[in-house]
Amino acid sequence: MRPCGTFDERYSQDMAILRIKRHWGLLIGALILLYLFPLFGSYYFISLVNSLCIGIIIVLGLQIVSGYCGQISFGQAAFMAVGAYTSAILTGKVGLSFFLALPISGIVAGLIGLGGGAPSLRIKGFYLAMATIAIHFVVMWLIPHLDITGKTQGLHPPAPQIGSFTFDSDEKIYYIIVTVMLLMTYGARNMVRTRVGRAFVAIRDNDLAAEVMGIELYRYKLLAFFISCFYAGIAGSLWAHWIQVVHPEQFTLLHALNYIGMLIVGGGGSIPGVFFGVIFLRLLDEGVMFAAPLLASIFPWIGIHPAASMSVSVFGIVLIIFLIYEPRGLAHRWEIFKTSYRLYPFSH
Amino acid sequence: MKEFLQLAIPGLMIGGLYSLVAAAIVLVYKSTRVVSLAHGQLLAFGGLFFWIGLVVLHLPLPISILLALVSSTIMGWLVERITLRPLIGQPLISAFLMTFAIFMALDGVFQLILKGESKTYATLLSLGEFEVVGVPIRVVQLISFAVVLLVFLLLALFFRFTKTGLGMRATAEDHQLSQSTGINVRTIFSLIWIISAIVASVAGMGTAYVMDIHFPLPYIGIKGLIVALFGGLDSLPGALLAGLILGILENLFAGYLDPLVGGGLKDVAAYVLLLIVLLVKPYGLFGLKRIERV
Amino acid sequence: MNFGGVAALSGVSFDVRKGEMLAVIGPNGAGKTSILNCINGFYRPQKGEMVFEDQNIYHLPPHQIARIGIGRTFQNIELFTGLSVLDNLMAARHLHLKRGAFAGAIYFGPARREEIRHREVVEDIIDLLEMEPYRKKVVGLLPYGVRKRVELGRALALEPKLLLLDEPMAGMNLEEKEDMARFIIDIHELKNIPIVLVEHDMEVVMDIAERLVVLDFGKKIAEGNPDEIRQNPLVIRAYLGEEESDNNQ
């Protein structure tokens, strides 16, 4: 968002994301608002923001592997499960602090995620996507059949703790989740505009040319998978300690598909797109879920079950409309808006 | 041996139905390069329409079949016309997501009709059973298997000998080229969706007959997708063979390995197989490897 | 080098001398592009050897060829369509940048300094090829001639020790061709690196190349300076085919 008539004099200035004082002002204002939100937000909205932040972390990972590196992955839900379980085991059974378990669960998920990227040596495109679906199911079958994961019963990870302070409520863990989300966003935003990020886009846009430029395809594809699964693992760990239950039945393929949907609605290859996509689809999902009982109570002749079924359809229909009328995602709309703002008041 | 056959023969019968779903997916992929999740719903609705005709409206069997086929035709056409045609020229992942969106949109309708219950064709055709080497086989299963083979035969004939079929094969090779030779690619797309919807609905009637109509029926579509990949996304014979193989192997996995690992292997088996196949033969058993030119 | 029974290249051998501009010419299907593909590792010839600066590069994968210092452009433009001109060139600096994913994510400190340093190198190339107005434009939307230029710039950004250009002037109008020829000559003089120029159109290269290699049906039929080639009867027949022989009768 640059107002008309702003120019750069140095390369460092041109490369900065925040270019003028107003940007810094906006950013700091937004951060203050975000951190003060639990003081005035209602319980439900705090919890909603928590779930949005976790969703954003997962989709950021997906954006890196799919949106930037072009390798579609349906494994996000499974790797989130890996992260959640690792964290739950490390804190619950080993007794590690949450703040150590958080990065470790990211790394563990990332390492297992390398297995998801392994087939990318030989296959690409949709075949690779299906391989990640296969990995999803293999992981989700393994989890309830191992002893360490509490089998089908799941685990109850404890709330995070610093000294004697426990982050045991939505308002408290909100600060952890939001902070981690901001850090992860900062990392992703910078990563995609530096060397590794350009290598990813090069692979996505033209893998032959990328190789000619000296980019080792397989290594960078694996790196992309590692990073995306790292993000999923971090999100899983946060989720586990927020809900305080990890259960094999809570990570399904439908979740993974939903994350891809968020990516598309938001727009591939764009970090703000992740925010748009996650927020739009999560709010839509919440909306249809709560419209159903409301509808049923206002128009009793509809009944609860048809209203619920309709909510499923509405979700599908909105996605259809989106794909037809805004195929490049909300991020594209945002770009158009930014450009017109840049030129304002001279529209030509 | 007897135990092996007891596992393999029912697997083969189910596998035939997987092949049909896979065939429907392969048809669409071959001509439009769209990988479809929506076929699970087309299948489920095929079964549902048949049930509506037979059980709700009490129509005679042939008319019910006709009703199901006609409704599926309309549905296939509508799906292509409304949702996928606007996406021509968009990235294929959008089209894939579109099929997912269709899946969700139709799932709501499917669940609305089902109300969590299970529907069946009740006592339609119970022609008894006979034994082959000690394995009981029901005549109905045999009939459904024969139908599977017949559909494949018809598809093969259609693509080899009719002008439309040839046009579709040409479209599969190159959209722009075939357009320039006077083939209307859009009509071909509509037609291919209609044909695939019909194939899926036949599979749906078969599956629903063997296993009733209840909530997981649409998810057979994902199985079909695995089978299609397993056989190679652009190969009809591959779909047939891969379906049969998967049907059998699934049962063998569950039969021999389940006790060792504590159950639940049946579904995972398909995915493990898929992973192995993709690593060994990246384009499926019969898929064409595309050579890239610089 | 065979493709399923079709011999694409056989018994072709030539060398590139330090600092020279070599043109490889020949009619359609002569195997010109195949030679480049063999050199930078896309194709794996069944027999033969390739030596670059006393190092055998036979059967090395493409990214290692790039590391050794061989850069190339493509006949059909193969750009990173989603990136801006600037980022396309920066992507080609990949081998010269050292910071990994983690440093990039943190950005402050070494990664940032590195980015700025290499930005300057890239800006020089942009100046050289006169691409300033397009700097921040996404390349997928640029006109054809400019995209060709971006590709040349991208190959330059690699800082190659040997530059392979695959039909840099294909599909251009006369004016664009002249511009492109000027850029190639500029690069050749400024960087003093050997350039292998593959071209379909003989007349264009005659003016700028110092030496030419002529291919036909995967075989080398002639080698020499432009004047020698112009008079070579084999070359004339290969280029003009039967018509020429009709005239002779």
Added chain:
Amino acid sequence: MRKILCGVLIFTFLFVTGVLQSNAQKEVTYLSLADYTAAIAGLNVPGDMGTEDYFKELNAKGGVDGVKVKFIGVDTRYDVARGVSAYKRYRAEPKLLVANAIGTPIGKAVGPLATKDKIVQLVPGDGEFQANLGRIFVWGPTYQDAFAATVDWLLADWKKKGKTGMPKLGFISWDSAYGKEPLRGGKEYAEKRGVTLAPPEFFPPGTMDHTVYLSRLAKAEVNYIFVGGVDPTPTNVIRDAHKLGLTKTIQFFCDYWGPTSLGVRLHPEALEGTVIVSYYLRGDDARKHPLSNLWVKYGHGKLEDMNEVYTIGMLWAMTFEAGLKIALKEVGYKKLDGEAMYQAYQKLTGLERAGLQGPCAYSPTSRRGSWEVRFYQVRAGKVTSISDWIKAPDAVSLHKF
């Protein structure tokens, strides 16, 4: 475009007036986190219909001492994230007293939240909540109790048939927490009574063909098979067993969520002879019950199309009504909260619920909805009662949770 806008405006207007209307009187809230569109919809849809209809009837009669009950049913699609989100959304509803969380993982995820908010939570039948007493109440006897009662029944049956030795029992159910629950305690009970258990079979929910698992149980030469899963799963399992010819030699049992009369109607020949252990009325018993008329009254169709699970919904509602009555008497509407309701629920011991279920067993030391089960058998395509109410053995205490 203008038409769409008009439509949206009218819709919003109706919406707003509806919302305003429903906020006018004294009311309490009953929340149901149910799965209407996925794996266990067969249980949840008719169940919540029953609850909703009973509350409508109750409100039409003026509610409990003038306090009306607001029913909210949310479709969670068997998804934990949705369940938790829905709970958090509705937790601020005026006087939310009871949350019914259907589906094991959702129950477990909502449990700590409901406990923190001090409201009463209901779950289907996991013995875990009886073993660790908290604010979570079970609908009826736990799953393991039903399994233990079945073991008793089959031993009597074995003796009645004049066979010697000990029978062998097979177990087949979903590969999930719910599917494995009956064996946590049930296994110990069977061992105590000397019944051998064949290795249990678990299949993924949504499996459509069960022949593999059944053949393996047949090979283990079991005499009885206990089938788990929510209808239509058990119906389909027994249908497959029938195809394999197993129903002739093996006696099948189903647990609470086994074939309803609708399931029986689909495959009468397959289900013939199947024994169902139940804590609520089934078949014609349920249909003859006067409360079943609500099914017709609220326009769900003909009485013979009624799913018996409908009555369970009414049971929840009746229990809620009784609990509310006690809580209102003790603290009054103003101070009414989840804590008061929790105390009231513990005083419901012995509550009779129109004979639809055995007397209520909620007490400070018990979370069971009742102790009694009764056995039904499919005879000539009808679910027929073959026993009176029997007190189920306590199998929960045998397992270390």
